[in-house]
Amino acid sequence: MNNEELKSAILAIQPAATFDESGEFLNVHISSELLLPLMLELRNNKDFYFDYLFCETCIDWKDHLMMVYHLTSKSLKHTLVVKGKISNRDNAEIESVAGIWKTAEFMEREVYELFGVKFLNHPDLRKLILDDYWTGYPLRKDYSDPVNLIEY
Amino acid sequence: MELENATEGQDDLIINVGPQHPSTHGVLHIKLKVNGETITDVEPHLGYIHRSIEKMCESHTYRQFIYTTSRMDYLSAHINNQACALAVEKGLQVEVPARAKAIRILMAELTRLASHQLWWGCTGLDLGAVTPFFHAFREREMINDIMEKTCGARLTMNYAVPGGVMADLHPDFVKDVKAFLAEFKGKFHEYDELLTGNIIFEERVKGIGYISKEDAISFGCTGPVARASGVSCDIRKLHPYDGYENLQFEEIIRTEGDCYGRYLARMDEMKQSMYIIEQLIDNIPEGDYQAKTKALIKLPKGEFYQRVETARGEFGVYIVSEGATTPYRIKFRSPGFSNLSALKHMVVGGKIADLVAVMAMLDLVIPDIDR
Numbered sequence: 001m002n003n004e005e006l007k008s009a010i011l012a013i014q015p016a017a018t019f020d021e022s023g024e025f026l027n028v029h030i031s032s033e034l035l036l037p038l039m040l041e042l043r044n045n046k047d048f049y050f051d052y053l054f055c056e057t058c059i060d061w062k063d064h065l066m067m068v069y070h071l072t073s074k075s076l077k078h079t080l081v082v083k084g085k086i087s088n089r090d091n092a093e094i095e096s097v098a099g100i101w102k103t104a105e106f107m108e109r110e111v112y113e114l115f116g117v118k119f120l121n122h123p124d125l126r127k128l129i130l131d132d133y134w135t136g137y138p139l140r141k142d143y144s145d146p147v148n149l150i151e152y
Numbered sequence: 153m154e155l156e157n158a159t160e161g162q163d164d165l166i167i168n169v170g171p172q173h174p175s176t177h178g179v180l181h182i183k184l185k186v187n188g189e190t191i192t193d194v195e196p197h198l199g200y201i202h203r204s205i206e207k208m209c210e211s212h213t214y215r216q217f218i219y220t221t222s223r224m225d226y227l228s229a230h231i232n233n234q235a236c237a238l239a240v241e242k243g244l245q246v247e248v249p250a251r252a253k254a255i256r257i258l259m260a261e262l263t264r265l266a267s268h269q270l271w272w273g274c275t276g277l278d279l280g281a282v283t284p285f286f287h288a289f290r291e292r293e294m295i296n297d298i299m300e301k302t303c304g305a306r307l308t309m310n311y312a313v314p315g316g317v318m319a320d321l322h323p324d325f326v327k328d329v330k331a332f333l334a335e336f337k338g339k340f341h342e343y344d345e346l347l348t349g350n351i352i353f354e355e356r357v358k359g360i361g362y363i364s365k366e367d368a369i370s371f372g373c374t375g376p377v378a379r380a381s382g383v384s385c386d387i388r389k390l391h392p393y394d395g396y397e398n399l400q401f402e403e404i405i406r407t408e409g410d411c412y413g414r415y416l417a418r419m420d421e422m423k424q425s426m427y428i429i430e431q432l433i434d435n436i437p438e439g440d441y442q443a444k445t446k447a448l449i450k451l452p453k454g455e456f457y458q459r460v461e462t463a464r465g466e467f468g469v470y471i472v473s474e475g476a477t478t479p480y481r482i483k484f485r486s487p488g489f490s491n492l493s494a495l496k497h498m499v500v501g502g503k504i505a506d507l508v509a510v511m512a513m514l515d516l517v518i519p520d521i522d523r
Contacts, residue, residue, distance in 0.1 A: 023455045024242075052369050054459075055468050057483040070457065070470075074369055074383070103372030106493040129199035129522060138204055139481075 001047065001078050009047060014038050025070070027081045032067070035084040036095035042071060042080070043100045049073045050080060053101040056108065058115040060141045065092050065117060086117065096122035114139040164192055167504075171200050175278050175508040178518030182495075182507070189503045194496045202522040209482040214240050214314060214449040217482065221469075222308035224486065225520035227267040228462035230259045230303075233312040238393055239458035239469040240314040243451035250437040252316030253394045258329070258432055259299075259311060260394075260460075261425040265336075266295040267463035268422050271515045275415070276347055278512040279356055284346050291339060294332045298325065314449060316442030329433050333426060340423075348419065357411035361498040361510035364409060371497065372490035375465025376421060377514060380406045380413035387461040401428050411513040418515075450477050464488055464515055488520040 001009065003026040010017050010028060017038070020027040030038060042050045055070035067084040086092045096119035098105040108119045109128040116137035119125055127134065136143050169175070169182040176182065179200035185193035205224060209217040218236040222229035234256050241248060269292040276284030296306040301322040303309040311317050322328075347353045363373065368381040378385045386403040388396040404420040406413040451473040459468040465487030472481040491514050499507050 024457060053372060054466065055470060055483065055485040059472055059481050102370040103490050103493055106489060129202045139207055
């Protein structure tokens with residue numbers, strides 16, 4: 001599907017979605033509560049069939065966090081970026097997609113420790129890279145570390 | 153999962169492999185749960201060399217941040233640099249001179265050859281054959297010397313910069329590469345004789361660490377690991393960059409899905425890399441090696457994603473720019489991280505010795521995983 005077809009097909013499933021075409025790929029913006037049903041549809045619907053999650057990460061926009069999922073379909077060759085907005089920074093929560101794409105299990109564990117996003121229904125949500133006793137979320141913009149001279 | 157509070161299977165034994173263990177090729181800690189010889193659970197513990205390169209990049213300019221990426225996958229250092237340069241060029245919309253593109257591809261393929269040679273030698277070492285290591289390093293040394301002459305460094309090249317490459321080729325480059333190709337082609341049959349057709353080696357890796365095509369895609373496996381399972385994922389073919397679209401080469405896709413398939417995929421890839429170098433080495437265009445860019449680069453507000461094919465698979469650079477001289481956020485999608493996430497799927501149910509074979513065929517580079 002091209003971008004226009006993707007847009008109308010996504011709007012048919014989730015009318016609350018908004019779009020942004022300024023970048024290389026088509027971006028879909030959605031709030032974190034509505035994310036999981038859309039993701040399930042994107043993976044399982046034969047017209048979308050986004051079977052490959054090639055990048056999952058988070059961006060700290062200071063007043064909110066944003067999960068970014070880069071999806072592509074190996075058979076249908078279209079690419080889509082889904083952005084889930086997490087408004088509550090202090091208690092950031094979003095549904096896990098590890099049940100849909102297995103690669104998300106590790107990627108979400110990384111986001112969990114570095115950004116402090118709690119993934120609901122994740123199979124094994126623990127710290128992956130940092131020490132177990134680490135406090136704070138290093139990739140957040142308000143993180144300060146006097147030892148390594150990172151200032152907020 | 154939940155190794156600490158295992159209630160069932162009281163006979164299970166927990167073994168720690170690493171952080172200091174020869175088969176992990178670095179500091180990777182793997183917690184194994186075994187029942188007799190059979191692996192029942194695997195849990196990788198990462199982060200022993202985590203440097204938070206993504207955070208460091210947020211305070212580096214678009215010229216500086218490229219150098220940190222050489223320290224991630226140090227065996228594909230040039231290809232990582234190339235990915236970052238391409239991402240910045242995408243934001244700047246700079247046209248790279250044809251000469252720089254050709255030089256970058258030549259260096260990238262030499263890097264891939266060197267990486268696969270090291271993998272081949274270490275695979276032999278991991279599986280109990282010491283001789284391959286010396287053979288592989290003999291030829292790899294020639295590539296390192298070529299790199300040293302042109303880039304000034306043997307491993308962390310830092311040669312690709314936004315707009316092209318840092319300096320022109322060394323006058324001996326063409327001669328040296330041709331000498332290397334002649335030497336390596338003449339010696340390649342030794343590689344096959346030592347391992348490929350070796351019955352002990354084949355028995356050790358055939359049917360081990362199987363992963364299906366669907367699972368390989370779901371786990372985000374890329375590179376030879378996924379291509380051995382029949383996934384078409386070569387970025388050089390799917391999303392060509394720097395002029396790969398004008399070159400003749402094959403994407404190696406196999407259907408075995410096991411360790412032996414991964415082995416054969418990498419062996420054939422080496423031949424394809426040599427073929428690419430042969431096409432380019434006599435046809436390096438004349439002209440500039442670098443396009444003019446400002447000393448202090450400012451990227452426009454927006455997002456730029458660039459993926460390249462490193463020796464291990466798909467490497468992605470995701471730059472979020474707010475229009476400043478430093479990136480707002482950078483994410484490196486590293487191939488090793490996703491390939492490692494499939495480790496549990498590959499080894500559970502197998503024997504302890506299979507773990508070493510599977511890890512060798514995943515071609516893990518730990519700084520690439522930890523970042």
